[in-house]
Amino acid sequence: MNLPAEPTSAARREALLAWYDEHRRDLPWREPSPDPYRVWLSEVMLQQTRVETVRKRYREWLARFPSLEALAEADGDEVLKAWEGLGYYARARNLHRAVREVRDGYRGTVPDDPEAFRTLPGVGRYTAGAVMSIAFGRPEPVVDGNVRRVLARWNDDPAPSDRDLWEEAGEMVRAGGGRRPGALNQALMELGATVCTPRSPSCDACPVAATCAAFAAGTQEERPAKKRARSVPHHEIATALLLHEGSVLLRRRPEEGLLGGMWELPGVRLRESVDVRVALARGLAEEWGLEVLPGDELEPVSHAFTHLRVTYRPVCCGLAAENFQGDPDLVWCPVDEMDRFALPVAQRRMAALAGWSGR
Ligand code: SF4
Incomplete structure (x- = not known):
């Protein structure tokens, strides 16, 4: 060896x-x-x-x-x-x-x-x-993911600590x-x-192969050792595609937290095995005083965030009565003006399913 x-x-x-x-x-x-x-x-x-x-x-x-x-x-x-x-x-x-x-x-x-x-x-x-x-x-x-992988391989270390990684990166940049x-x-x-990639690193083209312990030991692909996958929670959100007189109801999310300050179609989390239309009508009434008439459910849209997977269940709705005038976080947006609003990708996909502006 x-x-x-x-x-x-x-x-x-x-x-x-x-x-x-x-x-x-x-x-x-x-x-x-x-x-x-x-x-x-x-x-x-x-x-x-x-x-x-x-x-x-x-x-x-x-x-x-x-x-x-x-x-x-x-x-x-x-x-x-x-x-x-x-x-x-x-x-x-x-x-x-x-x-x-x-x-x-x-x-x-x-x-x-x-x-x-x-x-x-x-x-x-x-x-x-x-x-x-x-x-x-x-x-x-x-120290980012790339640096972590390179240093773990240089040292043939399956699980380098953050402290060691920062120390070594610091030594090198100050040398x-x-x-x-x-x-x-x-x-x-x-x-x-580009070279020391997670799979099949190009060690033949590597400028530091001569000082790489994992290369010498043939353990490149095992360094660093893979972390066990975390189990990620999954939420289902019943979502209202609520169209009224050519306008769509949009809601601004709270400033803090996931997708803070972004706009979205109003929805409620499904917490029990209740029919999605029933849950949506009940949730919108309780949350915003909106009385809606749920219609067809469209195909679900899934999105993975870092710590959360979400399945949106979009339902076409009509308006029976509404009682939220003055709430600045709810707006009626003409269908052809949706591009003015900052909407996350999954929301755009639901809008596109309904045939509204989306991408
Ligand atoms: S020799 Fe291979 S494993 Fe070692 S740093 Fe270079 S590319 Fe990475």
């Missing part, structure tokens, strides 16, 4: 940087002099969203909100609408709140101090490390005097995304 050469952070970082300079992908947020707002935006978008999707949406976003000031000035609904389809909407709400804090508390300049930056809404250790290193050249580490920290962090993530 070939044993790996003595692994050192300095040797690995030099090999990684040389590889990155030659092989890095051409991505729109990788600019010679990165603007902190753009780096921050790209890092927020890239959490939970594929690079190919972000490539397009990043450009669209900048066409709409070209600067931190422009985003800070925007209305909350406008921001959610621009984020539509990317999911995990808390990212957009937090970014919007955070840039407003930067505008008001830092004269519109993103703070280059990691401690200050981390006090902003939605900024965790990863985002702070990425923005500090890429935008400001500060030797701050990053060699902390030269080019942004490039180094991106190289590590890029290696995990």
Whole structure:
């Protein structure tokens, strides 16, 4: 068995940087002099969203909100609408709140101090490390899923702790005097995304294979060990496709929590084995004083959130009587104007099932 050469952070970082300079992908947020707002935006978008999707949406976003000031000035609904389809909407709400804090508390300049930056809404250790290193050249580490996998394989460690991972990533980014920290962090993530992939890693093309313990042991695919799948709760939501005089009833969700501030078709959770139409009519009456006449049930629409699976059961409804005038979170929206509202993907799919505007 070939044993790996003595692994050192300095040797690995030099090999990684040389590889990155030659092989890095051409991505729109990788600019010679990165603007902190753009780096921050790209890092927020890239959490939970594929690079190919972000490539397009990043450009669209900048066409709409070209600067931190422009985003800070925007209305909350406008921001959610621009984020539509990317999911995990808390990212957009937090970014919007955070840039407003930067505008008001830092004269519109993103703070280059990691401690200050981390006090902003939605900024965790990863985002702070990425923005500090890429935008400001500060030797701050990053650990994401890609980095975790690469480090676990280098060390042939089935279950590295978060503490060890951050320590090792920190050692590497500070080695060699902390030269080019942004490039180094991106190289590590890029290696995990394109070479040291979860399945069938391309070890033959890997710049650090000589110091990789898992490669030497032939255990690459077993590192890190897979976590046992969590059981995810499942909810069923009876949902009203309520059409009245050419308009659809929409409801704004509470600001906090899942899909906060987004608009949706009003619905109620099914908690017992009651007919979906009966449950919907009863729930809408109790919750909003709406008297509806349930009609056909359309095909269910399923959606998986991080910690929850939801099956929406859409039912076409007519209005018998309504009693919610003055509730700002319920609006009648003309069918052909639904695109004005920020609706989550599953809601758009239900609207499309009803033949309304959707995508
Ligand atoms: S040698 Fe293989 S397993 Fe090791 S870091 Fe490179 S790609 Fe990953």
